[in-house]
Amino acid sequence: MVKSIAQKEFLSALRDARFLALSVIVLLLLLAATVVGLHSYYTLQHEREMAQEEVNHHFANSADRHPHRMAHYGSFAFRPKSSLSFLDFGLDSFTGTSLFLEAHKQNSSNFSQAQQSSSLIRFGEMTVAFILQMLIPLLIIFLCYGAFTQEKETGTLQLMLSQGVSLRQISWAKVAGYSQIVALVVAPALFLVSLLLFSQSGFNLNADLLLRLLLFIGAYLVYFFIFIVLSVVVSALNKRSSTALISLLGIWILSCIILPKAAANLGANLYTTPTKAQLDADVHDEVAQSINGHNSADERAAAFKKQLLVKYGVGSLEQLPVNADGLVMAASEAQSSQVYQKHFNRLTGIFQKQNRIAEYLGLLNPYLAVRHFSMSMAGSDFAHYVHYQKVAEKYRYNLAQTLNHIQATQVKYQDKTTRLSNATWKQIPPFRYSSPGVGWALKNQINSIIALLFWLFLVVVTGFKLIDKTKIV
């Protein structure tokens, strides 16, 4: 019974030239977005790998330098693209691609695509995620808006019910039929995605990547299912196809355009971010209160040196077994790093609170939930970006302290002329970054998962109960 109706919906849609044309366009867009996204990923990833290799090479082969000079010479940490980021660019286009790592200072990430592109990028990019999040629901609406209204308008609903089938059976059958049609549009693109993705590694399946891809696909299937059931329910509650279509388009505009903007604005208004100038001034003021290794008249540095004399039981800094300058630099680095870290945590905390508003609003809007989840699985969300920043900062701090340690142990006090060869720099491991695992990503997505499951439950249970009460005549 259910199979027959589902098959009828499938056949009817396939024989509808207008719907077929729309489906083909969406499928072609999906395929194009996959290929273009992958090409962009390869290009950017290659550029970043090359740049990272270049700076690593330069660092390891630097000229003979004083270790603290080397700490200021610094290095760069390029953020590698996540393997799935070609599906969902997420925040990648707006966040920076590299960090300059130097002593005493945490720099912000630079060279985002948005900075280097025209303002058109701010209107959104034609990615696989964009099509899955925005266009497929629109396709679903055009497919399903007449699910019940057309049957009511033509009288086929009464004919069908007179054959002994219930409204609920018809609803499930229609959902099954429409799901098949949506799968027919989406499956070829997702198959191509999987093929291209795993062919990169010669089909040596990476468990983490595979799981991320499966969760990415799974979340979208739930999202599409929610839209299909929602469309069928709205169609059942309306008498006319035109009102059902307008209602559904209203829901789409509200979900996919108005609420996301409202969520972003609400977050920004509730949790205001300081301006960069204000943040820099705050950091500067606080850092000024800590030890300054470059200022010979600095009182805190002088006090620290006195403590060293006491600790080592010597009368002058020259008698110390280690270079006091190196230790002062290390102490200065530790204090300034704490200041930077405090302000970095405060700022990311504000961004996280802003994002959390949108995550909670996922309970009102499945689009927001799937958008967050999709970015997370693609490794292009804010949490992944912060992870990279933290790893880069940890590397920067360790690099600065390693060089301070070299200064303290291999260079004499007040000696500013000694130069160490690049054999020393070659021993310092270069920056390497690995994205966190899927388990880590999932922990950050509890709200989105709950929101998607809540919507699934809501449309299936409440929606079908509403359909049961639909007036037939």
Added chain:
Amino acid sequence: MEFVLEAKHLRKEYQDKLALKGLDLQIKPGEIFCLLGQNGAGKSTTINLFLGFIQPTSGAAFINGLEVTRNITKVKEFLAYIPENVMLYPNLTGLENLALFSSLAGYDYQEAEITDYLVRAGLPADAVKRRVSGYSKGMRQKVGIAIAVAKHAKVLLLDEPTSGLDPKASNEFSELLLQLSAQGTAIFMATHDIFRAKEVGTRVGIMREGELVDVLGTTDLNANELEKLYLNYMH
């Protein structure tokens, strides 16, 4: 069982209107009962109550001895319904439409059997595999008849089925009804067509403002007398 279709004090009230005033009616197997009445007289309300599409305010409708409201799915096994305008699914062929509706009733026929039902209902053989979007109203009504026949229903509910049909198609439709009646199917037909009612009906009921005001045997009077009587009630 003596009556396959029965109404006992069947009443339907809407907020601002009394649509059916305590209808009492019994129809035997093989009988064709034609219900005449103006638009809004309560004919379609009666059919919808028998189909269970609306709930009675009081009283009860029975199909094959089962009360409709309490056996909403079960009673559908015994009845078939043909609306005024059988629309079907335009993107499917006549054959696919019949296969679909038969499968909903629990019958999975082979293609040859479905074709046979359609041809017996009067659909040209070459139209069977054409999409319904190209069918005339008469052809769609014939598919509707085929759906009812293929269901082997004991009761056939018809809501102004010949409305808009040309005389030839209407005549063919009447012949099909007589054939079904001869096979024992009880037919309840709401219609405006006095002459068609006199031609095929066993009994004719006249309904006015939700009330069955008269029931006559079709052998008792000719078409002109029936028309005169009907018009008298309508004034």
